[in-house]
Amino acid sequence: MSTLSSVNITILGSASAQPSSTRNHSALALRLDGDVWLFDCGEATQHQIQKSSVKIGKVQKIFITHTHGDHIFGLLPVLAMRLNGAGGTVDSEDPRATTAPSEDVPPLEIYGPLGTRAYVRTGLTYTHTLLGAPYVVHELRLPTDPADGDHTALPPHPHERPGRNILRAADGTWPAIFAGALVSVSAAPILHSVTCVGYVVAERPVPGKMDPARYLPDLKRTGTPMSAMRRLQQGESVALADGTVLRGPARKPGRKIVILGDTHDPSPIAGLAADACVLVHEATNAHLPGVDPDTKAGETYESVEARARSRGHSTPQMAGAFARRVRARKLVLNHFSARYAGNDDVDEEARRVMGAIRELAESTYGGEVVCARDLMSFDVGPRKE
Structure with missing residues (x-):
């Protein structure tokens, strides 16, 4: 059995609801050797891909955590760009409108909660978008969701392949929604203001140390x-x-990467997330008196956390506490409020603010904390012995 030689994470967008001049809406690219998997597709993700070293033609799978606009509004443009989309011609019928792609062409796979399939189908249909290659949407269904059906009255798009409706297991998770030779993907619901999913990408056990x-x-x-x-x-x-x-030496656990959507409590995914090499966790709001000039009089750590929780979000301390709970090796904070500029690599004030946010997470975690910045890219190395 071969192993992955390269695992890389590139942050395409690190903003929360409102983007800013230094932060785009949520999107992350996970590169597994030659393949690219996207996690969330906020508005303008296709532009961010063009600014990065990520190749749009390598995108094979897209995982949506939830259907809030700042996490999905960029999905249709990415699909059209990746699958050679067009709007047809004036004088002759575009063959893409009537000819389905060959069954030999593998579809681009999309995973997401109920409503993802309807959103994609409706958007492509009413924008009259023709595609040059197929796609498929698999939905992760909750017990309160309909177990069958597409949840839309529209017929399938000409280039849409039938997708799976994946029901939860007895433990409340969606285990092995994808199972490949080198990696598998599992998921679990996490608590937010709407249905939201966290994903766990786990490398298969790798060869042990050889003497x-x-x-x-x-x-x-x-x-x-x-x-x-x-x-x-x-x-x-x-x-x-x-x-x-x-x-031969016993195989050892491979790398594990946990990517959460918006959440004020990711407890349901804690079991799957245990011993993560990298945990990507939101940290939308922070209390930074003396550091953030926009701190309101009378605010406290407790009041900021209460407000964040009421909106389904987390503070850096909450993210750090969960990272400690699951024994994550590295914590990546993302999904920041627009008040926190993302140009801390060149701006001293932004560097001071993001440094303070990192310290808040460290106070409840104790491990390595990184504050996401748009177009930041880093490798995920093999587990240490």
Whole structure:
């Protein structure tokens, strides 16, 4: 079994409800070797992709956390851009309007809560958008949702393939909504003002640490080809000519990346999120007296947290507490209020504000905290022994 050689996260948008000149609406690109998976598609995500090193043609899957506009308004433009969309021609019928793509063409996959399929179908239909390749929408259904059906009266778009309606398991999660050779994706509901989902991308167990000196004497003694070392590296057993059986090192857990949508309480995903290498958690509001000049008189940490919770959002301290609870190795804060500028790489005041936000999260967490900035990109290295 092969393993992932490269895992990279690129922040395409780190704003909350209102974008600013330094923060775009929510979107994140996860690059797994050559493939790109997007998590949320706020307005202008396609522009952010063009500004980044992410290649739109590599996008294979899109995961939507919830259907608030700041997380989904950019989905249709990304689809049209990725799938060679057009509006037809004047003098002749565009073949894309009547010809379905070959079944040999794999569809771009979209995952999201109830309403995602209706939103995409309605938007493409009423904007008369023709596509050059297929797509499919899989919906994560709650017990209170209809178990079947598309939740829209419109017929499928000509390039839409039938999607799955995925019901929750007995433990309240959606396990293995995607299961590939190298990674799987599971999900769970998280608490917000509307139905919202968090996603867990888990790499399959990877080969353990190999000590060739442990095996070489037996391989040489029995004349076993050195190619057996590759099998041992993968954790397999090798039977030698004299009956000796060599066993490779036990495989170890792979990387785990947890990407949450908006939430004031992500507790339902805590089990899936345990021991995450990276946890992406919102931190919409913060109390920064003496640092944020817009701090209102009479505000307290408690009042800011109460207001954030009432709107379904979190503070840095809340994000840090959850990161500590699930033993995350690294916490990435995102989804910031427009009052917190995202140009802290060049602006001293923004650097001071974001530094204070990071310290608030550190106060309840204790691990590494990063404040997301648009177009920030970083690799996720293998787990340490």
